[in-house]
Amino acid sequence: MSGQAMPFQLTILGTSSALPTSNRYPTAQVLQVLGRFFLIDCGEGTQTQMRKYKIGFSKINHIFISHLHGDHIFGLIGLISTMELLGRKNDLHLYSHSELQKYLSAQIQFLYPEGITYKIIYHPLNFKKEQKIYEDQKVTVFSFPLVHRIPTCGFRFEEKPALPNLRPDKIDEYQIPIRDRQRIKEGGDFINKEGNLIPHTELTENKHTARSFAFCSDTRYDESYIDSVRGVDLLYHEATFANDNKDLAQITYHSTGENAATVALKAEVGKLIIGHFSARYNDHTPILEDAQSIFRNTESILEGQVFQI
Amino acid sequence: MSGQAMPFQLTILGTSSALPTSNRYPTAQVLQVLGRFFLIDCGEGTQTQMRKYKIGFSKINHIFISHLHGDHIFGLIGLISTMELLGRKNDLHLYSHSELQKYLSAQIQFLYPEGITYKIIYHPLNFKKEQKIYEDQKVTVFSFPLVHRIPTCGFRFEEKPALPNLRPDKIDEYQIPIRDRQRIKEGGDFINKEGNLIPHTELTENKHTARSFAFCSDTRYDESYIDSVRGVDLLYHEATFANDNKDLAQITYHSTGENAATVALKAEVGKLIIGHFSARYNDHTPILEDAQSIFRNTESILEGQVFQI
Numbered sequence: 001m002s003g004q005a006m007p008f009q010l011t012i013l014g015t016s017s018a019l020p021t022s023n024r025y026p027t028a029q030v031l032q033v034l035g036r037f038f039l040i041d042c043g044e045g046t047q048t049q050m051r052k053y054k055i056g057f058s059k060i061n062h063i064f065i066s067h068l069h070g071d072h073i074f075g076l077i078g079l080i081s082t083m084e085l086l087g088r089k090n091d092l093h094l095y096s097h098s099e100l101q102k103y104l105s106a107q108i109q110f111l112y113p114e115g116i117t118y119k120i121i122y123h124p125l126n127f128k129k130e131q132k133i134y135e136d137q138k139v140t141v142f143s144f145p146l147v148h149r150i151p152t153c154g155f156r157f158e159e160k161p162a163l164p165n166l167r168p169d170k171i172d173e174y175q176i177p178i179r180d181r182q183r184i185k186e187g188g189d190f191i192n193k194e195g196n197l198i199p200h201t202e203l204t205e206n207k208h209t210a211r212s213f214a215f216c217s218d219t220r221y222d223e224s225y226i227d228s229v230r231g232v233d234l235l236y237h238e239a240t241f242a243n244d245n246k247d248l249a250q251i252t253y254h255s256t257g258e259n260a261a262t263v264a265l266k267a268e269v270g271k272l273i274i275g276h277f278s279a280r281y282n283d284h285t286p287i288l289e290d291a292q293s294i295f296r297n298t299e300s301i302l303e304g305q306v307f308q309i
Numbered sequence: 310m311s312g313q314a315m316p317f318q319l320t321i322l323g324t325s326s327a328l329p330t331s332n333r334y335p336t337a338q339v340l341q342v343l344g345r346f347f348l349i350d351c352g353e354g355t356q357t358q359m360r361k362y363k364i365g366f367s368k369i370n371h372i373f374i375s376h377l378h379g380d381h382i383f384g385l386i387g388l389i390s391t392m393e394l395l396g397r398k399n400d401l402h403l404y405s406h407s408e409l410q411k412y413l414s415a416q417i418q419f420l421y422p423e424g425i426t427y428k429i430i431y432h433p434l435n436f437k438k439e440q441k442i443y444e445d446q447k448v449t450v451f452s453f454p455l456v457h458r459i460p461t462c463g464f465r466f467e468e469k470p471a472l473p474n475l476r477p478d479k480i481d482e483y484q485i486p487i488r489d490r491q492r493i494k495e496g497g498d499f500i501n502k503e504g505n506l507i508p509h510t511e512l513t514e515n516k517h518t519a520r521s522f523a524f525c526s527d528t529r530y531d532e533s534y535i536d537s538v539r540g541v542d543l544l545y546h547e548a549t550f551a552n553d554n555k556d557l558a559q560i561t562y563h564s565t566g567e568n569a570a571t572v573a574l575k576a577e578v579g580k581l582i583i584g585h586f587s588a589r590y591n592d593h594t595p596i597l598e599d600a601q602s603i604f605r606n607t608e609s610i611l612e613g614q615v616f617q618i
Contacts, residue, residue: 018391020356020357020359020360020391022361044357044383044384044387047329048334051329068420074353074387077383078329082328082329085327086328099419103416107416110411
């Protein structure tokens with residue numbers, strides 16, 4: 001969506017819901033943000049998909065798990081084991097329901113009674129309200145509650161706004177010394193040789209817009225999380241069913257294509273992508289058409305697809 | 310290998326060893342014997358492969374697990390969950406190291422605190438000696454110890470010899486009444502109207518040879534298990550490495566192609582198939598050639614391949 005040098009891109013590893021199909025994988029996505037690789041959910045076969053789409057295992061330091069249903073977590077133990085086999089040393093951060101620690105550490109203890117080569121650091125999510133769960137110099141990640149049968153969170157990944165660029169013509173015009181330039185980029189004004197104050201805004205231009213992505217799976221349609229995804233460039237929202245099964249969507253705490261598109265519309269996002277399709281649909285066109293009738297800029301996702309933000 | 314009506318056939322679901330590759334799956338095979346479907350090992354992604362190769366989940370009532378390394382068991386929890394989602398009622402029999410029960414039941418308890426829709430019956434294997442672990446009217450299954458880093462068993466599946474057929478010409482010649490026929494098939498003789506004894510062997514013909522398959526993964530080459538696979542029609546034997554890594558095979562308790570072929574030769578099997586290839590080999594030809602130099606009737610396996618026995 002923009003031409004920045006550092007990629008902000010999403011790779012789809014799995015698109016299906018709980019029941020396996022012969023050609024689709026359960027939920028997993030990798031968001032590459034300015035050199036960081038964030039894995040979001042980890043269904044069975046995620047490590048195979050990572051190999052296929054050339055996501056290096058050692059690049060993954062942070063894994064975000066929306067909820068503890070099998071089709072979102074069964075790939076974790078295989079991935080953790082492969083990292084151990086490869087002699088990983090870096091800490092691995094897991095953001096999830098606090099119960100995941102119990103589930104996984106029992107398995108790890110069983111498989112590796114002498115321990116593994118690296119440390120897993122568990123970060124429990126808050127299922128009551130939005131929460132900042134990760135922050136570094138360039139990226140912030142938030143979790144926010146969704147509405148599913150068990151505690152479930154969505155995630156929002158935000159690039160921090162970069163400092164503006166100094167305008168080359170103004171550097172020349174006012175002969176701004178190198179020593180002052182960083183201060184001006186950070187918001188300072190400049191006093192020229194004549195003693196006049198040249199305001200920061202005249203000297204800079206901001207070519208860079210902070211990019212954002214939000215992930216909502218699994219959830220029933222609910223207005224409570226719309227503010228948490230407001231204005232993102234790219235929204236992934238589950239759309240398990242088409243309108244023919246909208247009652248089933250309600251009962252099972254899942255969404256239809258129309259539900260996903262309504263969230264996208266109300267939250268005024270840039271683009272919507274939908275997935276987590278029920279195995280009953282050989283063809284997702286009906287789900288996609290339902291969504292597009294409400295929010296035109298919608299795409300359905302496929303394994304291996306890459307979205308540049 | 311023969312033209313019997315009831316199939317005795319092996320479907321390969323996964324051929325790779327522990328590290329995932331982009332196009333191969335960890336170990337899993339399905340043996341179809343006279344209407345029974347036996348799943349042997351269950352690496353991550355087995356349920357996806359079953360869908361792909363049209364092995365119905367409800368047909369699997371018996372799962373045989375050679376040992377508790379992740380690449381042979383990580384697909385179990387996904388398969389068990391899918392069976393639960395599909396409302397399975399039949400018992401599921403698991404033949405494995407006794408510790409598998411602890412490992413799996415903790416996960417099931419975590420995921421389904423109210424229990425699942427069917428019963429899992431665990432059958433612990435004996436790692437000291439060969440043991441009959443399954444028997445019904447038509448099939449017998451044996452486990453036998455292999456030589457790996459942790460307790461590991463191979464499996465041998467034997468069709469029971471069918472009763473011989475009565476020769477139609479002899480039925481006519483001696484006018485054998487229907488009431489006597491089953492008894493003669495089971496080994497009895499016949500006394501004709503003249504009071505002469507016509508021996509069983511003159512009256513019957515045996516068109517049917519009992520078929521057999523043996524599975525050896527993972528193991529270091531060792532003569533101790535050769536008797537357990539002697540004379541089988543089809544032998545699967547792991548061949549993780551080519552000769553270039555035979556020292557590594559020793560150290561890691563795995564086999565080379567040459568090791569697998571030596572077992573096949575000494576055990577006088579009909580045909581050898583090899584797999585469990587290390588991810589370091591993009592091309593298995595060297596492993597296969599090493600094996601064929603010792604035992605010509607060797608094939609390397611591919612996902613989706615079917616072997617008729």
